[in-house]
Amino acid sequence: MNKIITLVQKEWADVFRHRYVLFMVLFMPVLLTVIPVIVLGLGASPDIITGMPDQVPPAVLERPPYNTLTTEEAMQAFIGQQFNLFFLIVPLAIPMTIATYSIVGEKRERSLEPLLATPISTAQLLAAKSIAAAAPGAIGVWLSAAIYAVALQFIVPSATVREILLSAPFLVSVLIIAPLLTVLATTVGLSISSRVNDPRVAEQLGMVVIVPVLALIFGQIAGVVIFDVTVSLIFAAILAVVDVGLLALAVRLFSRETILTRWK
Amino acid sequence: MIKTMNLTRRFGPTVAVDGLTLDIPSGEVFGFLGPNGAGKTTTVRMLSALIAPTDGTAVVNGHDVIREPMAVRRTVGVLTETPGMYDRLSAEYNLLVYARLYEVDDPARQVQKYLSMLGLWERRREPVGGFSKGMKQKLAIARALIHEPQTVFLDEPTAALDPVAARTVREFIEALKTEGRTIFLTTHNLDEAERLCDRIGLIRTHLIALDTPDALRRRLFGQHVRLRIANVSDAHRQTAAALPFVQGARLEDGVLLVDLKDPEANNPALIAALVEAGARIQYVQPVEASLEDVYMRLVGAAGGGEVQA
Numbered sequence: 001m002n003k004i005i006t007l008v009q010k011e012w013a014d015v016f017r018h019r020y021v022l023f024m025v026l027f028m029p030v031l032l033t034v035i036p037v038i039v040l041g042l043g044a045s046p047d048i049i050t051g052m053p054d055q056v057p058p059a060v061l062e063r064p065p066y067n068t069l070t071t072e073e074a075m076q077a078f079i080g081q082q083f084n085l086f087f088l089i090v091p092l093a094i095p096m097t098i099a100t101y102s103i104v105g106e107k108r109e110r111s112l113e114p115l116l117a118t119p120i121s122t123a124q125l126l127a128a129k130s131i132a133a134a135a136p137g138a139i140g141v142w143l144s145a146a147i148y149a150v151a152l153q154f155i156v157p158s159a160t161v162r163e164i165l166l167s168a169p170f171l172v173s174v175l176i177i178a179p180l181l182t183v184l185a186t187t188v189g190l191s192i193s194s195r196v197n198d199p200r201v202a203e204q205l206g207m208v209v210i211v212p213v214l215a216l217i218f219g220q221i222a223g224v225v226i227f228d229v230t231v232s233l234i235f236a237a238i239l240a241v242v243d244v245g246l247l248a249l250a251v252r253l254f255s256r257e258t259i260l261t262r263w264k
Numbered sequence: 265m266i267k268t269m270n271l272t273r274r275f276g277p278t279v280a281v282d283g284l285t286l287d288i289p290s291g292e293v294f295g296f297l298g299p300n301g302a303g304k305t306t307t308v309r310m311l312s313a314l315i316a317p318t319d320g321t322a323v324v325n326g327h328d329v330i331r332e333p334m335a336v337r338r339t340v341g342v343l344t345e346t347p348g349m350y351d352r353l354s355a356e357y358n359l360l361v362y363a364r365l366y367e368v369d370d371p372a373r374q375v376q377k378y379l380s381m382l383g384l385w386e387r388r389r390e391p392v393g394g395f396s397k398g399m400k401q402k403l404a405i406a407r408a409l410i411h412e413p414q415t416v417f418l419d420e421p422t423a424a425l426d427p428v429a430a431r432t433v434r435e436f437i438e439a440l441k442t443e444g445r446t447i448f449l450t451t452h453n454l455d456e457a458e459r460l461c462d463r464i465g466l467i468r469t470h471l472i473a474l475d476t477p478d479a480l481r482r483r484l485f486g487q488h489v490r491l492r493i494a495n496v497s498d499a500h501r502q503t504a505a506a507l508p509f510v511q512g513a514r515l516e517d518g519v520l521l522v523d524l525k526d527p528e529a530n531n532p533a534l535i536a537a538l539v540e541a542g543a544r545i546q547y548v549q550p551v552e553a554s555l556e557d558v559y560m561r562l563v564g565a566a567g568g569g570e571v572q573a
């Protein structure tokens with residue numbers, strides 16, 4: 001355990017010296033907190049809302065509790081629900097950036113071989129790399145979500161709308177889906193960067209993991225999917241299965257032999 | 265202590281190391297000499313339990329590399345072919361990470377010991393990226409020693425360095441010899457092998473020769489004999505060449521050079537035959553082969569190819 005802590009500290013000390021990584025890790029959560037708060041805050045003023053009430057799909061407006069809301073409230077709730085999903089970009093982007101820079105960095109500096117010569121198990125190495133990448137993603141999304149939840153108390157006048165926005169699906173996405181996404185992004189990031197030698201390229205390739213989240217967001221905007229408790233739990237369950245598969249792959253990829261003889 | 269038994273490693277169809285059997289006692293400085301692609305790095309990786317042999321095994325410091333890889337890693341230090349320091353991190357932090365991973369009792373003290381030894385204590389907070397190649401290499405050796413391992417593997421410690429840096433690294437290694445560790449040093453530099461090592465193994469996939477630098481040289485030492493003959497003529501050359509144990513004879517600057525299988529056994533008969541032919545022999549000298557000759561001959565005989573000295 002001490003060795004994992006040592007390695008995680010080393011990872012952070014090293015990877016955050018890249019300005020780009022530091023920027024991503026700080027910028028992403030801030031951006032994805034500030035934008036919803038500003039938009040919802042502005043949206044609370046009727047002038048803005050009246051310009052675009054017909055953007056809420058009619059199918060959504062018919063459903064409870066939307067059918068009890070005023071047009072302005074419905075709009076705020078609808079926009080807010082999209083932002084709720086945008087938070088899920090944080091646990092994807094941060095771990096992806098850290099994981100790719102960390103692995104590609106080790107490959108470039110050829111520092112993996114001396115590291116593997118120490119009495120650490122490859123499981124410890126994998127755990128350290130994963131924690132170093134995933135934890136900032138989880139912390140980032142939790143901080144953002146907490147600030148967002150507090151801000152909503154001030155910028156959303158309707159208790160019903162606040163309830164819609166901070167209900168079970170939001171909690172599931174922040175507390176269950178977000179951590180699962182960090183694992184997804186980390187394992188994909190580690191795996192891709194074992195094969196690619198440019199961190200930017202690895203990162204861009206890795207960002208395909210954002211597709212399921214974007215699908216959810218656009219599905220919901222189009223009114224095709226509603227991110228309710230059932231959908232959120234199904235999404236979480238699928239993610240969990242995918243994560244287990246990817247972890248198994250990462251474990252295979254993280255054997256001494258493979259790292260030393262196949263990673264190029 | 266290193267003992268290898270038929271140690272073999274294949275990569276698909278390529279045989280990198282074939283049937284290596286070695287016995288290196290504790291405290292020996294062993295030179296593993298061979299051209300590029302000879303299997304030196306592969307051997308070091310197997311002996312430091314980084315990759316597994318495909319056949320045979322090895323025991324390092326009493327631990328089997330296949331069955332007890334963790335125990336092996338705990339008791340060996342490895343300087344890999346490239347130093348692999350974290351360039352953005354400080355010298356101190358680089359060593360500290362390793363001291364902790366090796367679970368040394370007092371990481372800070374160990375780190376200080378080696379940084380002081382290298383004269384880097386004042387610069388400990390600087391990122392390693394700014395150090396010279398030689399400094400980085402010494403730092404990497406210090407990293408390999410941070411847990412005071414019984415056995416140290418140094419894979420081509422001076423190959424990537426300019427002559428001056430190479431010398432400071434070599435001096436550092438010489439200082440380590442006095443500490444009684446087993447040192448396994450791979451190199452394709454003959455001079456280095458001869459200067460630093462108690463024994464040398466020549467490898468080119470197979471182990472070609474294994475002996476002390478002196479004995480290796482002696483293998484060819486005297487295989488040429490140089491005879492200074494006052495009244496030298498081609499008749500003397502023909503007389504020598506006609507003897508059954510003579511492999512070749514030529515005249516060079518009025519000196520007769522004779523190739524012999526076994527000079528100590530053959531010289532009396534050679535001299536007798538020449539005297540009989542009327543030669544007035546003034547001197548008989550063995551021609552000492554340099555280690556480089558030995559190397560070229562042994563490695564060349566094992567299949568040509570690139571050789572760097």
Ligand SMILES: Nc1ncnc2c1ncn2[C@@H]1O[C@H](COP(=O)(O)OP(=O)(O)O)[C@@H](O)[C@H]1O
Binds near residue numbers: 261262279299303
């Ligand atoms: N990971 C690998 N995959 C395939 N072949 C390898 C690998 N590592 C080494 N080899 C081959 O094994 C042989 C020995 O290589 P190496 O041990 O690196 O030699 P040296 O260190 O003496 O230069 C070479 O032919 C090399 O191409």
Ligand SMILES: [Mg+2]
Binds near residue numbers: 301304305306420
């Ligand atoms: Mg090599």
